[in-house]
Amino acid sequence: MPARQTAYERHAPASAVVEAALAGSQHSVFWLEDAPGTTYDALAGATDADLVVVGGGYCGLWTAVLAKRRNPGARVVLLEASTIGWAASGRNGGFCEASLTHGEENGRSRWPDEYDELERLGAANLDAFEADVRDLGIDCQYERTGSLSVAVEPHQVEWLGPHALDREAVRAEIDSPLFLAGEWERDTCALVHPARLARELARVAVDLGVEIHEQTRVTGLDAPTRGPVVVATTSGSVTADRVALATNVFPSLLRRARLMTVPVYDYVLMTEPLSDAQLASIGWSHRQGLGDLANQFHYSRLTADNRILWGGYDAVYHAGRRVRASYEERPATFTSLASHFLAAFPQLEGISFSHRWAGAIDTSTQFVAFHGLASRGRVSYAAGFTGLGVGATRFAAEVMLDRLSGLTTERTRLEMVRRTPLPFPPEPFAALGINATRWSLDRADHREGRRNLFLKTLDAVGLGFDS
Numbered sequence: 001m002p003a004r005q006t007a008y009e010r011h012a013p014a015s016a017v018v019e020a021a022l023a024g025s026q027h028s029v030f031w032l033e034d035a036p037g038t039t040y041d042a043l044a045g046a047t048d049a050d051l052v053v054v055g056g057g058y059c060g061l062w063t064a065v066l067a068k069r070r071n072p073g074a075r076v077v078l079l080e081a082s083t084i085g086w087a088a089s090g091r092n093g094g095f096c097e098a099s100l101t102h103g104e105e106n107g108r109s110r111w112p113d114e115y116d117e118l119e120r121l122g123a124a125n126l127d128a129f130e131a132d133v134r135d136l137g138i139d140c141q142y143e144r145t146g147s148l149s150v151a152v153e154p155h156q157v158e159w160l161g162p163h164a165l166d167r168e169a170v171r172a173e174i175d176s177p178l179f180l181a182g183e184w185e186r187d188t189c190a191l192v193h194p195a196r197l198a199r200e201l202a203r204v205a206v207d208l209g210v211e212i213h214e215q216t217r218v219t220g221l222d223a224p225t226r227g228p229v230v231v232a233t234t235s236g237s238v239t240a241d242r243v244a245l246a247t248n249v250f251p252s253l254l255r256r257a258r259l260m261t262v263p264v265y266d267y268v269l270m271t272e273p274l275s276d277a278q279l280a281s282i283g284w285s286h287r288q289g290l291g292d293l294a295n296q297f298h299y300s301r302l303t304a305d306n307r308i309l310w311g312g313y314d315a316v317y318h319a320g321r322r323v324r325a326s327y328e329e330r331p332a333t334f335t336s337l338a339s340h341f342l343a344a345f346p347q348l349e350g351i352s353f354s355h356r357w358a359g360a361i362d363t364s365t366q367f368v369a370f371h372g373l374a375s376r377g378r379v380s381y382a383a384g385f386t387g388l389g390v391g392a393t394r395f396a397a398e399v400m401l402d403r404l405s406g407l408t409t410e411r412t413r414l415e416m417v418r419r420t421p422l423p424f425p426p427e428p429f430a431a432l433g434i435n436a437t438r439w440s441l442d443r444a445d446h447r448e449g450r451r452n453l454f455l456k457t458l459d460a461v462g463l464g465f466d467s
Contacts, residue, residue: 003443003447004446004448005446006153006446007152007178007343008152008343008344009343011177011178013339013346013349018339018342019335020352021338021341021342021351021353022269022338022353022356024353024354025269025352026354026356027356027357028355029090029357029359030270030303030307030354030357031090031091031094031193031194031195032085032086032195034193034196035090035195035196035198036199037083037084037085037195037199037202038199038206039083039214040212040214041213042213042215042235043077043235043238044235044236045235045236046236046237046239047237047239048075048239049075049076049238049239050074050075050241051064051074051076051240051241051242051243051404052076052077052078052079052229052238052240052242052244053076053077053243053246054079054218054231054243054244054245054246054253055079055246055247055248056078056079056083056085056198056202056212057085057088057089057198057246057248057389058197058201058390059389059396060078060080061078061084061089061202062201062396062397063246063397063400063401064076064078064205065204065205065208065210065397066394066398066401067244067401068208069208075211076205076209076211077210077211077213078205078210078211078213079213079216079218079231079233080213080214080215081215081218081250082215083214084198084212084214085194085195085198085199085202087250087359088248088360088361088389089195089197089389090194090195090198091194091195091357091358091359092359092389092390093194093299093301094191094192094194094197094301094309095191095299095301096126096189096191096192096391097122097126097147097189097390098123098126098188098391099392100118100122100369100388100392100395100416101115101118101119101368102368102387104119106367111414111415111416114415114416117410118414118416121395121410121414122391122395123188125391125398126188128394129391129394130190132394136204138200138201139196139200140192140197141191141193141303142190142191142192143192143287144187144189144191145189145190145286146184146187146189146286146288146289147184147185147288147291148170148174148184148185148288148290149291149292150170150174150180150181150290150291150293151179151182151292151293152179152180152292152294152344153293153448154448155448156293156294156449157181159293159449160181161183164181164182164183165181165182165183165184166181169182170182171283172283173286173288174282174288174290175282175283176282176344177346178343178344184288189289191287191289191301192390193303193304194390216233216234216235216236217234218231218232218233219232219233219234220232220253221253221254221375221379223374223375225376229241229243229379242379242380242404243378243380244380244397244400244401245379245380245381245382246381246382246397246400247381248261248383249263249323249360249362250323251321252381252383254379256372257372259423259424259425259426260364260370260384260420260421260423261362261363261384261424262317262424262430263321263322263323263361263362263363264315264317264360264361264363265328265361266311266314266315266358266361266387267311267312267313267330267333267357267358268311268337268355268356268357269309269311269334269337269338269353269356270303270310270354270355271307271308271309271353272352272353272354273306273307274306274308274348278348278351281348282345282347288301294445295442295444295445295449296313296314296315296442296445298311298312298337298340299311307354308345310337310341312337313333313336314336314337315438316330317435319430320427320431321427321430323360327358328357328358330358333358334356338353361387362383362385362386363384363386364383364386365422365423365424366421367386368384368385368392368416369382369383369384369388369392369393370382370384370420370421371396371400371403371417372420373403377403377406378404380399380403380404381400382397382399382400395411398411399411399412399417437454440454440455441455
């Protein structure tokens, strides 16, 4: 079947319009600029703790907070190599989803016997997240408005569920000439301000008695057969009974986990605040999260001051598994995103993008987090959230704490928790496979969703994913 243009390409605006929209944008993360925060001193010298948490993103922060709520008397120390929430936790779209499995299709294909339980636990986790936001006074602009999935191509309409909205109904929610149909999941997704969530979790952790040290890079673990673990850093050390590793996209301190993730770069644009007239032209009165059904999908949402965040589409892997600031500026991707945005919302022609940025997603071969235990039960870890970390990191923190306490719970009994995903191959095979997958997904989007032999083979061996 010959390739055809996607809806975003068929309705692309003039290049001059795209260039004008991007002309005033700054390469900076809007969320991090818009989040008040506190600085924390680096570790100095040697100390001890009951629990050391490595990593100051969502996973580490939730682990520290929940550890103190379980045992207020425990001494908990959190170590962060840079600053709280500076990486993925401060750069993402702010979609806090109930799903722990990246959707029903991925979950049922990988864990068919326990998917219903995973769905229940995911819903309970989102409810608990919401209760924590309320009870702990976390100011993160939390909105449980759900998410709207839209078809932008005729072949995508049949992928929607039985309660799909038709073209007229979906455009009454968010008015785009590209939207052919949609499905509004009203209760399974909330929106947050990502950086405020991270910095508020740090504030709560400190209020509970957690000791946080920024600018403190962990350089190694010394875990003898018995006794405490020594966590070595660039400015001192911590001797602890238990250690939780929440380094996510960054190289694991454990050799066994180093091939389990790769960093895949995601790119984002943010508009200036919309005027009342601009907002009225697109509707969006229910403020849902928005995503399309393409393999290379776009995601979007409103901010508290009515800017529009628009991200996704390109997911770029650079050979070598490195996380580098230089990978965050990619003009071709930002141009594509701006063009696609204006194709979706032509009534907003003349709007300007104020910010552009990127961040690395910790991607695993099962497209959801994996969990592990090492050093005779004294070290736990979780990583590989694959873009699903806003909500799922809280669940992972509970799993790590359960395991470090030697508890058998409904969480620790899950096959999803006990099973280790396939590692990515070493280079150059990782780059070849990942880029072949990305090319094939793009090809499918240009061929009415038809997957080529390469994608069908990945599906057959349990490595396939569609969005």
